[in-house]
Amino acid sequence: MTNPPNIAEQLCLLRENYAQQLPAKLAQLEGAFRRHDNVVELPQLRHLAHSLAGSGATFGYPALSIAARQLETIVDGALNDGRPLSLEESDSIARLIEALDRGARTPIAPSSVPALPPSTVPEAERKLIYLVEDDASLATDLMLQLGHFGYTVKIFETPKQLLETPVDPLLAVVLMDIVFPQGDLAGPEAIIQLSIAKQLRTPVIFFSFRNDLTARLAAARAGGAAYLVKPIDVGTLIGRLDDLISDLPPEPYRVLIVDDNGPLATHHAFTLQSAGISTDIVTDPMTILAHLDDFKPDLVLMDMYMPKCTGSELAAVIRQLDNYVLVPIVYLSTESDTDRRLIAMQLGADDFLTKPIMPEHLISAVSTRLRRYRVLRSHIEQDSLTGLLNHAATKDRLTTETARATRQQRVFCLAALDLDNFKNVNDTYGHLIGDSVLKNLAELLKRRLRRTDIVGRIGGEEFVVILPDTNAKQAFGLLNELREAFSLVHQRASRGLTFTTTFSCGIAQYQLGASANDVHLHADEALYRAKQAGRNQVTLADDDERQDSY
Template sequence: MADAKEKVLAQLRALRAQYAAELPNKLQQLRSIATRLNLQWDDELFRTLHRQTHSLTGSGATFGYADLSHAARDLELLLKTILESGVGSQHPGIKQIDGLLAKLERAGKIPASSTATAEPAIFQPRTQRHSIDPDKRLIFVVDDDTNIAHEQCLQYELHGYKVREFHEFSGLQAAIKKDQPLAIIMDVVFPEGDLAGIEKIIEIRQSNTDFPPVIFVSQREDLEARLASVRAGTAAYITKPIDLSNMIETLDRLTTVDLGAPYRILIIDDDASMAYHNALMLQRAGMETEVITEPGRLLDVLPVFQPELILMDLYLPGCTGIELAAVIRQHEAYVGTPIVFFSVETDISKHLAAMRAGGDDFLIKPIAPDHLLATVESRVQRARTITSFMIRDSLTGLLNHTAIEEQLERELGLQQRHDGVLSYALIDLDHFKQVNDHYGHAAGDKVIRGLSRLLRQRFRQTDLLGRYGGEEFVVVLPASDATLAARLLEEVRNDFSRIQFTAADKAFTVSFSAGIASAPPYNSAFTLQEEADRALYRAKQAGRNQILIAKSH
């Protein structure tokens, strides 16, 4: 972590040094443009003067030149007034340009503030951006009933957790400090008292500042016990007999960090120094960025990078940010992509115009790193949530039928372009109708969620998981042949068949069958699905609870 932090600080120092080296030339360009305008007026040249002054207004303070930003702001406001007047060289404010430009040149000679490279608040991440090593998914179970505790622990292990049992309080505090479990499942009632489990947690917590979430379990359902658990800082309270599905969902929620893919942010700004500075800030927070300094590249970059959010300056060469936003919104694929404008512009009417053109937010330069990060994170997360409702199955969170079909086509094309291999598995729960008939549809939903949870735990992030509907599931495994896919699914099948589900205090188990086809030899989505379905049918006919690979013709 320290090395990564120092690397970013070094990159920031390099950007600052580059900005300082380029600043005299930027000021000289402004003076040259002003001189040419005095000799012969040109509307396009005047717009260039305004745009370059606008860039200095936003970038100066970011790189430690606060006086430069203030001086550039004064000149930029005058140029903007002249620009919007429509009278050009006839505007009386023309005479003030030379004086304000001289003031700007003097400000450019003031050394940069030494605080410009101080560590920004962005280096204190709001959330830990790391995944949990499966070997470290350790939980503690504290229960004096050894038989029940042992049976529950076996079920937790089937769901990917490492479990350590305690049947008394002795050694618990030292183990928590040494092994740092992700969560503790603590019974409430012990021989020491009817609230002994809660009292012990309160005692241990007092000497441990970094304490894992605690799930209290008990046959007690009264208010006294529940209030005591709340005062002890409980994360959840589950009554006995324990509903395994509920417990696993609670554990997953408390211990799993679902980072998903990095946010993809497109930055459009003709000021390269500012663009790469903002890109570095976002990269430090774990995001992927692409920078465009020439608006003409936009239509080439969009389909390749597929941004989840676009950060765009309001003033650009050849067009305005508002015009470019309108172009982006002409493409159906980017109608919902958040666009956040940034500028030194404080005119509310300009902000409103940007919003009407399809903008979602407006940030005023210079932008504090924390403000930038918070805006980007909240906008992308909201966009992902909305997209998730559209493409994910509501019961399981897996890709829905349409989405998994589209992803299969995309992955198949990608693998074929690189002469790779891909496997497609069709999974079907065995005798699922009987589960619904005997135990009810709520129990059936638990089974479906249980299998989807196990699939998410066992497969890679690059593998695609979907639900066709009912009891049918799909797994697409890029870069995996049928033999590897069958071995992975066999492990899942074996563990799933041992998981106990409960309904009306009755325990039951469920199995599944699966058929697998791979490309090559089957090189279209249709034939993959057809051959996997045939293999699944053979597995059902052969007695169910097994995995079969499609036969080569």
């Protein structure tokens, strides 16, 4: 589901539609009650009461929810005993139907949905760096190295030049030397001046040949976010930059809402979207498998009682799927019976929220679960050295992307990368330096690829990139550009030595009907051909080469 242009207007429209449909819903419930002597009608009566109990207060009719909940409880008791309604129960329901009619005539003002704070993220990603360094050769080298990772660097030879220059709104970080001809602590002193004048609101990374406490204290007092000792390892610097630049938007949380009450599900969707959470809605629980594959939710929010199957049954099915064993399942229902809640939780759910629910409470409860799940998933899926997806997670994402492309008849490409002569790097410089090379390649891929691209390390010096909605020609151009950029990155060895290294790459475009293993095999074959042809090059799979000339 795409986010609406104005959520407040959409919620107001939903409220108006609910009010218009309410008389028909009440008439339907009253009709089911008139036929209550037919036991077959009781489940329908309970379902109608359940729907009103969960939705009434949400759309401004709290009295309606209270009466409907009481009615649902009475009918539920008869159903559990396998008997028709007693005379006393019928009289109670008749009075509750009158209360429903009264409650439908007295709406209250809706609860406001918490608005998102104004975004501080500029439309273009902030990748501008101010580098203040009087060593021209070092400054030029750093500018070129950072450029390979997608940053733009503006060089200042002295702190005075920085003080006299208006701060660009796209500035991400200041890299400031400590020592200048103007003073042994001229760098930190200039940053303090800028801070006092409130002209600098971006992080500052200090660097210097000095590694003494006096220099480090000066950097800390100036509010330095990090301190690096020369010679600067570009991989370490890129890692610090990634940690500090917080205005790169995180991947939005994804919540799948399963509820046969369409208007109520839409209301909850808009509420979550107001907090920046992406949503998808399932009103027919029998279609949930396709939604799981296409949407890949971080959390499932669903009703307990729906036609065709219950929420508990659906939770048990979801837990049968390997990819969703850990995904939080949260019930949102009018159910208040403790025993039933416990049974439902035992079948695979993680939490239970009671309808109706205030918008801010829904956002808070769901957000807490989402954050915990993302942290847990990152620990399970991440490669410990590079922070990329590990082998198992990469394989799973490839399977998912292949299934999506098959259903939607979309295209994607798989790129298999392998560092050239990596054994020589380990033998010559040691495994610690080899690990640094792997991390530098990982950082380059993370910085230069799209957020929708999937990057994993599948073992040793082998990496995989999944490029959704990308054909072979586009993938070839992108990976060849990355190959050239990486070949220019200065890898820093011990004793101040630097060296460069390269990678080879094979690319396969998904062909309709192919399996995930087929795509991976074709990419590996193309990679092997790139190695055989002399390394440091990108090669397309045979089928992709015949499609067009590149």
